[in-house]
Amino acid sequence: MIEKHDLTEEQIRRYYGWAEIDPDRAVIAGETGTWRIVYHAGKYGIDDGGVIKIAWRDVSDWQRPQFDDPAAPAYASVSTTGPTTLKAVFDRQRYIRPWRYCVTIDVFDDSLSEGDTITLILGDTSGGSPGSRAQTFCKDAFEFRVSVDWCGTWVYTEVPSPKVPIISGAPNKLIALGSSETTPGETTWIGVKAEDVWGNPCAEYRGTVKIDADGLNGLPETFVFQPEHRGVMRFENVTAPTTGIYRVRIQDENNGFEAECNPLICIETRKDAQPFWGDLHGQSEETVGTNPVSSYFRFAREKAWMDFAGHQGNDFQITEAIWNEIKHQANTQNTAGKFVAFVGWEWSGNTPSGGDHNVYYPGDDGPLHRSSHVLIEDKSDIETDCQHITDLYRALKGKDALLIPHVGGRYANLTWHDPNLETVVEVLSEWGEFEWFLKEALEKGYRVGFTCGSDDHKGRPGAAHPGSGAFGIYGGITCVYAKELTRESIWEAIKTRRCYGTSGQRILIDVTVGGQPMGSDLATNTPPEIAVTVWGTAPIEKVDILRGTEIIYTHPQTIPRHKTDIRIAWSGQRIRARNRLVRWDGEVTIDKGRIADARGFAFDSASEGIQSASDQSVTWTSVTTGDADGIILTLDAPPDATIKFGTPVLSQALKLTEIAKGPVVIDAGGIDMKVVFEQMPTGIGRDIAFTHTENQLYPSCHPYWVRVTQIDGGKAWVSPVYVKCEKEI
Structure with missing residues (x-):
């Protein structure tokens, strides 16, 4: 007491x-x-x-x-x-x-x-x-x-x-980011920042950065960071002279840093919608996060360069004063054409009652229906609480609201679903990668799109590094195709599922099914053609097309691989609930030949990674929460050499001849826990386009969706097009 x-x-x-x-x-x-x-x-x-x-x-x-x-x-x-x-x-x-x-x-x-x-x-x-x-x-x-x-x-x-x-600490790397689409002569922007080893913007950075503009106009050849920049600089009034793909490159020779910006695609004229990036999920110190809500939105806008953001504090900590402050900051910092901030909160009921659901409103205000008042002294409005998710559905019926079920400390219970309120689900956050959640929604027949967010608690929405605590991975972001950067347009895009989520990278993707964009409902009498275009931030390993939960096509059909490089990747989560983290600290040894080089694969923070490496062994520390971590070994070894893999989760010995035949997948229990031994994919380039046509039109309604995987571990999940045979309508 x-x-x-x-x-x-x-x-x-x-x-x-x-x-x-x-x-x-x-x-x-x-x-x-x-x-x-x-x-x-x-x-x-x-x-x-x-x-x-x-x-x-x-x-x-x-x-x-x-x-x-x-x-x-x-x-x-x-x-x-x-x-x-x-x-x-x-x-x-x-x-x-x-x-x-x-x-x-x-x-x-x-x-x-x-x-x-x-x-x-x-x-x-x-x-x-x-x-x-x-x-x-x-x-x-x-x-x-x-x-x-x-x-x-x-x-x-x-x-x-x-x-x-x-x-923040000493600079450890540079980051370059920008918008994803422009037209010739239209002004856009490029951002450059320095981060310390833990992902904090490095306020003391004073480096000199050389900028290769790749043909863009409006960028200096060299820029020197001053104290007032606090390690972050956004260059405005950048223009592309002609159509094409632009990738800005930056370098700090004195510190040995270099980085490449996400692709900027210059098209001749705007289409009916353009891509905008945002982080819809996180909270500040008014509830359980870090630094005030005013700082939260500023970071998203000024240091993560998000186009839109939401703030989702745990409802049982939101007093009337906190609710007013959340609304005030969202409404004050929302600026049409520059930055969209949504009013919202998280309904934080326990999983048996419905589990975590983010609640959003398109305007300046909306009702607050808490799951409980457990940490709120003033109980005068306790009758407005909604203890079960179905109570919340009833309370919001007929209102302009959006609910996003997700896996947080409590995972959302998909037993219940309101199709009018829940048009998307969240696939990934700092808590982990939850493709099982996406698939469960589709298996239940729910027509939902996909988003990713950070669920950031550290004051860094949109650039949410996991640190070294309960969070397992870098936070996700969502791309929406909207007419313009306003609350109304972003809202419409999410409600109509014209969106996709990534594991934090600004991978630009365009998918149509039967000529219809992501999120659409398509009635047809012919097998659909799926057209996919991807502009990656790293070489693309593969693109999967799925019908429901079944992979129906993978591009390329044969994945090119390095013959002397072996990737060992482990992934998954222990359980669905909060303590899902799996610790994979371990060692690999080889009995013949030598390990010429060892590199980390998709480690998420400075607390993970390779700890030691010799000609015969490599050790590491690693945790996963649904995502994959791993190591890449360059070997100088005969085909009959044996690799021994050992962790507290699983031990396995394999000869190189077995791995050369194709990926070896070892199940490790839990939720999608596994270890994959394979020759390292080379990638098929950063920019790809292809089509695939189904060989038949299947009866009833089927979601067709796309999953993109890069060789650096970056992923994207594109909202489905729901295809139904027109004759059945």
Whole structure:
């Protein structure tokens, strides 16, 4: 229980105590170090049997402290100036959401007096530990929230607690992004930014960047970043002189960085719709995220260069004041033609009651029907709650609203579906890749399109790196084909399923079925022709066309491969629910010949990747949450050499002769968990176009959709065209 009172901060400090941190300075995101949090007892002291708690927000990926091994990473210790004995434990569920990461320190064998101190050392190096790794993403004021139960009554008082800013680290790479479509002479833009190793925009970047404009006008040949740029620069008034495909390249020679922009396609005249990119899913510190909602929308617009965004806070934390602030920021930052911000929230019911559904409105306002008031003190509007998803359907019936079922902390229960409200489902977020969810919706006969989002909790919508916590992968984004960049047009595009999602890359895709665009309903008497055009951000490995959940065609039909490069990729998730993460830390060895080179494949953050490599072995750390990670080995070995693969999940030995015959897929249980051994695909180019015609027209209604896979692991899922035999209508 948290004690509520009307005491001033000075009175709390005097009676209950206060805490400070050493060093009291800005923390560099992801740095390893030592921090001392010192609690000073107030006039009440702490009785024998009392407790103090030192908690931080559970979205944080600050390395979890451990009290058992002084030589291991993240070792922590506690001490006191008083005569008492202390016992400390760290756990995830020891305080109130969103402050659930908590060190609990029991005081016993005696009492503490006023002025006595308790010190928690995070990253105690006295026994050989390298220290503690700090949170990997930026925050204006990171707080260690300290509370004290001075009397042993399970009544806690929160005392003045230390706060420190977390700032970006040294530059690690460059990013170039831009719009996807333009016409000759029309002004567009190109963005360039530096990121640190954890994906934070590098505010201290001062590099000199050379720009190869690839024929575009309006870009400087060289640009020097200044302090006011804070590592991010967007160049406006860029034009393409003629039709074609443009890819801008940038280079920082001094730091050894280079990057290529997503493709910009210049067409002669605009069609009825053009592509816009956005992130519809995330939340800020008003609920369980990081930094305020005002910063959330600014980041999406100014640092991730999204065209549109939504903010989806957990409903059971949204007070009336927070709801008003979410609406105010969405409406204030929404600017037609420049940036679209939607008003919305997340209905966060438990899975048996319906599971996570994002709710959006096309205008400036809309009703808030929470799943519960569990963290809201004011219960005066509790009768407006919708405890079951069908209650929400009824409450929103006839209203202009959009619901997007998704897999978050709670996965949406597809037992229930409202086709008027739910026109799309979310396939991927930082929580993981959930193609099983997409397929379940199609198997149930739901006519839905596909989106991807980040579900970002770290203040980085649209550029959501996973860090090193519960999130497994880089966040997704959605491309919509809309008439213009307005709320009305983006809304119409999503409601009519003219959209697709990617795993974060701006892969541009155009798909028609029977001449109709993605999301359409097609009535025909002839087998449909599926036409696919892809402009990739990396060489394309393959494109699958599916009817329902069945692959009916793969382009190319024979995938070209490197003969001396072997890719071993592992993927999947343990369960559907929150603790779905699978840890694949492991090793590969070869018994003959040597490993000439080893490279990582699709690792998602700096906490993953190859740890060691020699002529005979490679080790790595890796987690998956539905996605794939892996390694690529260049071998100098005879055909009868044996590769041995070992992880806590699965062990397997294979000869190179077996892998040369074709991909070897080993099932590993769980949800789509598997390991694939294969010769590395070479890719078929970044820009491809092909058609495929069905050999017959199947009875009833069938969704035809496309999945794109790049050799870097990037993916896209294109909303289906629903084809029905006209004679059956």
